[in-house]
Amino acid sequence: MQRRWFSAAAILAGALVAAACSQAPAGGGGANKGEIIIASDFPTSGAERSSGRGPEAGVAYAVSLNSNIKGFTITHKPYDDAVNGAHDPQKGAQNFTDMVGNSKILGVVGPFNSNVARATIPVANRASLVMISPANTNECLTQTFSYCDPQPSALRPTGKNNYFRIAAPDTVQGPAMADFAIDTLKITKLAVWSDNETFGKGVADNFAKEITKKNGTVVARSDFDWKSTNDFRPFLQKAKDAGAQGIYAGATSATKGCIPRAQMKGIFTTDIPYMGPDGIGDTQCIKDAGDNANTNMYFTNAAAEAAQDPANTALINDFKSKYTSKEDLGAYTFPGYDCAKILLDAISRAIDTAGGNMPTREQVVAAVQATKGLKLSTGTYSFDNNGDPTSATMAFYQYKGGDWSFVKQFSVGQ
Amino acid sequence: MEGARKRPLSIRGDGMGTIGEAVRRRRSALRSGLTGRFLDLGLIVVVAAFLILLATRVLEHGPSFFLQILTFAIANGGIYALIALGYTMVYGIIELINFAHGDVFAFGAFLSASLIPVFGLGEDKPFGVLPALALLGVFVVTMLVCGVLNVSIERIAYRPLRHAPRLAPLITAIGMSFFLEGALFLWKGPSNVHYPNVLPSAGFNLFGAEIGTKEIIVIVTALVLVVALALFVERSRLGKAMRATAQDRDASLLMGIDIDQTIAATFFIGALLAGAGGTMYGLYYNTSVFDLGFSAGLVAFTAAVFGGIGNIYGAAIGGLLIGMIQSFWDGYFESAWTQVVIFAVLILVLVFRPTGILGMRVPEK
Numbered sequence: 001m002q003r004r005w006f007s008a009a010a011i012l013a014g015a016l017v018a019a020a021c022s023q024a025p026a027g028g029g030g031a032n033k034g035e036i037i038i039a040s041d042f043p044t045s046g047a048e049r050s051s052g053r054g055p056e057a058g059v060a061y062a063v064s065l066n067s068n069i070k071g072f073t074i075t076h077k078p079y080d081d082a083v084n085g086a087h088d089p090q091k092g093a094q095n096f097t098d099m100v101g102n103s104k105i106l107g108v109v110g111p112f113n114s115n116v117a118r119a120t121i122p123v124a125n126r127a128s129l130v131m132i133s134p135a136n137t138n139e140c141l142t143q144t145f146s147y148c149d150p151q152p153s154a155l156r157p158t159g160k161n162n163y164f165r166i167a168a169p170d171t172v173q174g175p176a177m178a179d180f181a182i183d184t185l186k187i188t189k190l191a192v193w194s195d196n197e198t199f200g201k202g203v204a205d206n207f208a209k210e211i212t213k214k215n216g217t218v219v220a221r222s223d224f225d226w227k228s229t230n231d232f233r234p235f236l237q238k239a240k241d242a243g244a245q246g247i248y249a250g251a252t253s254a255t256k257g258c259i260p261r262a263q264m265k266g267i268f269t270t271d272i273p274y275m276g277p278d279g280i281g282d283t284q285c286i287k288d289a290g291d292n293a294n295t296n297m298y299f300t301n302a303a304a305e306a307a308q309d310p311a312n313t314a315l316i317n318d319f320k321s322k323y324t325s326k327e328d329l330g331a332y333t334f335p336g337y338d339c340a341k342i343l344l345d346a347i348s349r350a351i352d353t354a355g356g357n358m359p360t361r362e363q364v365v366a367a368v369q370a371t372k373g374l375k376l377s378t379g380t381y382s383f384d385n386n387g388d389p390t391s392a393t394m395a396f397y398q399y400k401g402g403d404w405s406f407v408k409q410f411s412v413g414q
Numbered sequence: 415m416e417g418a419r420k421r422p423l424s425i426r427g428d429g430m431g432t433i434g435e436a437v438r439r440r441r442s443a444l445r446s447g448l449t450g451r452f453l454d455l456g457l458i459v460v461v462a463a464f465l466i467l468l469a470t471r472v473l474e475h476g477p478s479f480f481l482q483i484l485t486f487a488i489a490n491g492g493i494y495a496l497i498a499l500g501y502t503m504v505y506g507i508i509e510l511i512n513f514a515h516g517d518v519f520a521f522g523a524f525l526s527a528s529l530i531p532v533f534g535l536g537e538d539k540p541f542g543v544l545p546a547l548a549l550l551g552v553f554v555v556t557m558l559v560c561g562v563l564n565v566s567i568e569r570i571a572y573r574p575l576r577h578a579p580r581l582a583p584l585i586t587a588i589g590m591s592f593f594l595e596g597a598l599f600l601w602k603g604p605s606n607v608h609y610p611n612v613l614p615s616a617g618f619n620l621f622g623a624e625i626g627t628k629e630i631i632v633i634v635t636a637l638v639l640v641v642a643l644a645l646f647v648e649r650s651r652l653g654k655a656m657r658a659t660a661q662d663r664d665a666s667l668l669m670g671i672d673i674d675q676t677i678a679a680t681f682f683i684g685a686l687l688a689g690a691g692g693t694m695y696g697l698y699y700n701t702s703v704f705d706l707g708f709s710a711g712l713v714a715f716t717a718a719v720f721g722g723i724g725n726i727y728g729a730a731i732g733g734l735l736i737g738m739i740q741s742f743w744d745g746y747f748e749s750a751w752t753q754v755v756i757f758a759v760l761i762l763v764l765v766f767r768p769t770g771i772l773g774m775r776v777p778e779k
Contacts, residue, residue: 046604084705085604196750222749228709229752230699233486234745241479259606262700266615266626287608290700291537 033071034358038063038343039099040078040336041092041110041120046085047254050282052112053327055134055336059109061319062340069344070351072358076340077105081116086254089119096120100127106350106364107132107343109336113252114138115198117163121155125162128361130368132164132342134335135278137302138202139169142386152386161387162365166335166342166379167302168392170199170277172412174206176394177248177275177300182214185273187246191220191239193232193260194250203277204250219244226251232260236267246272252279253288261289261297271296278302281331281397281404297399298407304378304393305406306334312377331397331404338376345374379411457766471746478622483745484738489629489698491737492636496691497714498721498729499643500564500684506724507660507680509580510572513587516711517594518564518685522692523702524598526556527609541614549612553693560689561682568681573674591707598704606703609696632694639690640730643683647726652679660724713740713756720760722770731771 040059042052056078063076079099081092092111099105100123108124108131111117117136124131140148141155141163156162168176181187190211194204201223208218219242222235239247247264251257257280264272273296274289281299289297306312312334319337320329346367350359353367374381382390395409472480497519504512530536533548571586617626647653655676658666667673695710696702713736721732736756743752763771 047606084599193749222744224749225753228713229744229749230695230701230710231486231490231741231744234483234741235749237479237482237486238475238745241475254605256606256701259699259701262608262611265611266617266624266628284605288606288701290608291611 036072037077037104039105039108041095042112043082043087044080045082054330054333057323057328058333058336059340062337066344069348087113089116092116093119096123109339121163125156130365132339134339135332136165137167137170139171142388164387166389170203170206173302174203175210178207178210188216189219189243189245191244192248193222195226195255196223200250207248226255232263247274249276253284258285258288262292265292301331301395303335305395306377334377481623485629487738487741489632490741491734494714494717494737495730495733496687498717498733500688501715501718502729503680503684510583514590517591517707519688519692520707522556522560522689523696526552526693530610535612537610556693557686557689560685564681564685565678606701609700611700632698722772725772728772
């Protein structure tokens with residue numbers, strides 16, 4: 001028995017040595033001043049991999065193109081905040097605690113989901129760790145409204161801002177789709193439902209507000225406990241009875257965002273539009289909609305589509321040649337890439353501030369805040385004092401021939 | 415006592431027990447005579463208040479909407495009833511809350527989703543006699559495999575613990591539930607699994623409500639299965655053995671009943687219903703997910719307690735009622751409150767009628 005334990009321990013030790021040896025220091029010839037790590041935090045396992053892997057690949061790509069800045073080796077450390085296939089705020093907070101403890105990490109790209117951001121901003125804030133999100137859209141993360149709970153100031157215990165994003169907030173995303181419904185689709189009676197989460201309910205409320213403002217009517221409104229709800233038919237029936245001409249889903253694919261679309265069959269005719277935020281803009285939604293997936297499905301994306309700018313063609317082709325999996329190139333891949341570029345640009349300036357030495361995290365935060373008119377693949381970025389982009393882009397997508405296709409995009413000022 | 419005898423379908427024996435039990439019951443019956451009537455009155459007031467509230471909303475929305483929601487509600491309830499029966503049967507016979515039962519149901523949904531293409535069915539194919547037979551094949555295979563699975567679970571995780579303290583099999587049941595959930599996770603991943611829409615969505619118009627083929631199939635199947643089960647438990651030899659085992663295991667053993675076989679049969683039959691429920695769930699909602707067994711199982715277990723655990727008709731009625739409360743609340747009120755309402759109703763019912771709607775007094779051991 002004892003001998004067996006001994007040999008097991010020996011094997012384990014051998015494995016550890018092998019693992020340690022395989023982590024050979026990467027690149028960066030000449031005067032190597034040390035390593036700076038850019039972390040990323042996205043849901044990259046399970047159901048949400050189709051959302052989270054894109055920006056993660058974008059960050060990895062940006063870092064691989066800039067592996068050495070002023071004598072420092074730059075590496076990427078990805079974190080996954082999904083548990084059992086769904087984004088998990090607690091897991092996110094745990095990841096950020098780990099990042100805070102690693103002094104080489106000077107910035108984070110992420111998270112993807114607004115409720116994860118709500119849980120992680122305070123953790124990063126206490127350590128002055130800068131975070132830039134390509135996809136968070138909840139307005140209460142940055143802006144003070146009477147209905148926000150918690151208020152942005154409560155998320156920042158040090159009183160100083162460390163959180164930035166390049167996505168347009170829900171105060172823009174929800175109303176943008178409402179305008180689209182009324183002006184482009186020419187429908188005025190809408191039914192709205194949400195998954196009752198920070199993001200879903202927020203965007204649904206903003207959608208509903210704009211509909212009312214534009215003299216439309218919200219004929220049915222429900223918030224579901226998405227985990228225990230399987231049957232959306234009673235709600236759909238209620239909507240139909242009230243004369244709904246379209247349905248808006250304040251949800252994501254992981255929170256059953258497109259299951260009502262399949263259940264609409266037999267209640268609504270197939271030409272009734274089904275709209276949602278960026279959370280339903282993935283392949284899971286199309287699968288869930290089943291045989292009721294058709295051209296009357298739309299979603300908004302709170303970031304520009306990089307492919308719309310011909311200047312990005314070479315960049316996108318180079319990316320595609322290096323990252324070949326289907327999930328790598330999603331709606332948020334290049335926003336993720338741009339966040340990493342903003343961070344890399346800021347780190348480069350922060351190194352100068354630090355006199356060519358390893359900058360402090362505070363210096364990196366200040367450098368990100370000072371970003372001015374940085375032209376990147378999805379737009380030109382500067383930040384206001386809240387951490388919001390001074391101009392963001394809203395893009396519309398429609399389901400066509402088996403996948404989502406781009407309809408139009410426009411710039412929205414704050 | 416008499417009330418109990420009127421319910422021959424209870425799996426748990428009730429009519430005959432030891433003299434001590436009879437005395438205890440008599441006493442509690444006397445005690446509950448007066449207060450019981452007040453409690454029943456309280457329940458009636460609460461239910462009446464709710465019904466009046468509902469009635470005002472119903473009048474507001476008109477009769478065709480009501481009929482429509484009612485169809486959805488019965489279909490929804492029918493599926494819950496099928497799952498609830500499995501919980502109630504197992505509890506009736508060995509007093510075990512078989513937590514893995516919900517996951518057997520989810521397994522049924524997953525398996526039938528995979529079987530549908532095997533049987534030549536698909537989303538865009540027209541429905542007719544041949545596809546209907548194929549679908550029947552899907553049902554039968556799913557039910558049998560679920561049955562075998564549940565019997566294996568019983569053999570591996572519960573039978574060795576039959577004489578262990580009651581908490582031990584309860585924990586292995588939770589373990590089995592997680593094990594199955596993990597297996598389903600590995601099988602089809604964590605995302606929602608789309609279930610092919612095989613049934614025709616056509617329907618007919620009844621007083622302005624659109625009664626879909628789907629709802630009819632779900633309701634009729636559930637009804638047939640519940641009646642078949644009731645007849646089986648009441649009429650067949652094995653059914654009699656099951657009732658006897660539930661009533662007094664030692665006496666049944668002395669009478670020559672093969673206890674192990676009877677218990678295994680109970681698990682098998684419970685899982686047949688879960689398998690059918692899983693298939694119907696998929697066909698009706700067109701989706702399933704690996705942890706479906708947890709959420710649906712919790713509601714179904716609640717339904718079993720609601721109706722009176724151990725009581726077969728009770729489980730069917732409990733499932734139906736919970737499904738109806740859910741659909742009606744979703745249709746007429748704010749959905750965010752649906753779960754709250756279901757469990758508030760459960761608490762109320764249990765406060766006023768601790769043994770559930772149909773009542774099932776389980777002798778203390």
